[in-house]
Amino acid sequence: MDEKKERKLLILHSIIKDYVETAEPVGSRTIAKKYNFGVSAATIRNEMSDLEEMGLLIQPHTSAGRIPSQKAYRLYVDELMKISNLGKTLEADIRDSYRQYVEEIDNAIKHTANMISRLTSYTSIVLFPQMDTLNCKHVQLIPIVEERVLMVVVTKENIVKNYEIRLSRAVGNEELVKMNNILNHIVKDSNFKNIGSDLTEKLETLSIEENQLLQEVIPIFKDILLKKQEDSVYSNGITNILNFPEFYDVMKAKSFLDIIEKKSKLVQILNEAGKDALNIVIGTENHVAEFQDCSLITATYKIGGENIGSIGVIGPIRMNYDYVVSVMNFLSQELNSQLNKSEENTKGDTIGK
């Protein structure tokens, strides 16, 4: 009885494999011939009929072959799929390619996105470090000219963000330093997530004069944390999707591309995808209607053990899951070691300062 079931699954596996390659419904003959099971097409037909009853196969119409259902892909991903390596040389090449992206974290992440889309030929979407997962180390205000000031925020994770701000009046250098000191005093060591309540609390401990000084910077400081959300996502290989017959219909392609352009939606999608090391969201498992013809595979990256963002790839449901998963596994691992290597180097000294 068990080997019976075994064969069914093998057949399902073959069907999925074939369909992923060809995008055409696959018939019993194809399976019998191409994947020599040593039984006739008729037998395969019977098995396929069973698989259809189990909800794993779908027949577009009477005399077409069958295609895997979403449930089948889920089964495949959960139980059938075997994840392989990318191969020593490719892995070494990728590792090498990170060399030039050591300075700015965002570049390493962008590079990861580019690699994802290049390797998988699907569309990649990545989140840059999300402010609300980070912790403030210190803030520095730097005069540019007149009332214009550059605010540099360094997080405990050693991520640097900076923002050009404009005060309502020109502020002298000494005043700016004073501002900076007080500001630092209250934002230091706070967690950006609770910054709203934290700050109002701490502001109360300050003198009236000090409050006055910060009157203008504080709202700006808070704003920044929210505002940059739409800059916090990057995507590459958006036209790759047009290579797949599923999207030859211009309207489908458009609704896909529309979302990719709507950065805020992407942030949401990535946030909903799950926070495991690797997450697979197939078709309607995604809550965003426009992506229900797609599958999404995401991974997270960490600094100092804390999840601070994620990388993902989005393609048709008929996706090469095992390959894509191995790509994502390797790249997220590589990105993580990249990010944390540089942290290891500096962290010790930072704490000591």
Add this chain to the structure above:
Amino acid sequence: MDEKKERKLLILHSIIKDYVETAEPVGSRTIAKKYNFGVSAATIRNEMSDLEEMGLLIQPHTSAGRIPSQKAYRLYVDELMKISNLGKTLEADIRDSYRQYVEEIDNAIKHTANMISRLTSYTSIVLFPQMDTLNCKHVQLIPIVEERVLMVVVTKENIVKNYEIRLSRAVGNEELVKMNNILNHIVKDSNFKNIGSDLTEKLETLSIEENQLLQEVIPIFKDILLKKQEDSVYSNGITNILNFPEFYDVMKAKSFLDIIEKKSKLVQILNEAGKDALNIVIGTENHVAEFQDCSLITATYKIGGENIGSIGVIGPIRMNYDYVVSVMNFLSQELNSQLNKSEENTKGDTIGK
């Protein structure tokens, strides 16, 4: 004889108008009826036949109507078109919408791009200020942690760019200040365009010790000016193009979108478009093959009288030229006054400093 020609042009005008609206070849009857010229379709037919001989109309096949040739659009743009205003209320709304984008120049430009694509329903592409058109005012090195340093470059035009860099070793605060001083001494007031030769020249005037100090920062400083090219373009409304029947063919759409994703190509296209206040490039007048089904309308923006970047819109050749031109006129004017208003405010004091 003159009023004869007059009529031909009126007919051409009508055909263009109709074709721009409907994207269907337009026949003699349509023109006769819809734009009541007071003559019969047969007469129009004769005129159209003449216009075709003149190379202004094209007949896709014997029994279809006719469509305007590229030459016709050029004629239209150069001589026939009347540019109107956008209307007081719309103009006021747009002007208002700039309010919130005063802090960072790049945001004002991005906003302009968003407005372009929203108003025209074509795809907008814009260049952020190009480093090589700017002049250096000063540079500031700010320690982040260990060997990581933030380099802030302020231009004479008061544009601020900043880059995270990594030195080969941790550098103490005093040393960094020293570095900063020497660096500033030699880069100050130089024009980024000639920075290569300028710097080598000035480096020779420094002591060996000073040279040593700058050894690492100088190449980085030069790199920066080139490196960020691909970050220097932004585009919005890329999927708008899919609304036009010209791009219902997926392969056409793909080759369009591919270029939009290739930022470096966009920079080239915008640079080739011309540096007048307003430039119109129709179809094959563009040298980039993939955009020869498109028309491009660009405008420049200035700071202190100097061209530093451009904004543009790209759509099908069958474009609503007069409307788009009026949009671009208004927006570039608005952007310019936005950029230079803020400069007026500060320039005086800056020089005094």
Add this chain to the structure above:
DNA sequence: TGTTAGCACTCTGCATGGTCGAGTGCTAAT
């Protein structure tokens, strides 16, 4: 009991051919 060959059936894709309508060019009349 599982497997298989055979056969009728179904459905799509494609080529064919005919009709319709839109639009033209030409000619002759005004």
Add this chain to the structure above:
DNA sequence: ATTAGCACTCGACCATGCAGAGTGCTAACA
């Protein structure tokens, strides 16, 4: 110079028919 009329052309659309792929069922076989 303009126009009405008419023959002509071509694409869009639709019905038809055929070939090919694939199925489900049945009866025979190991």
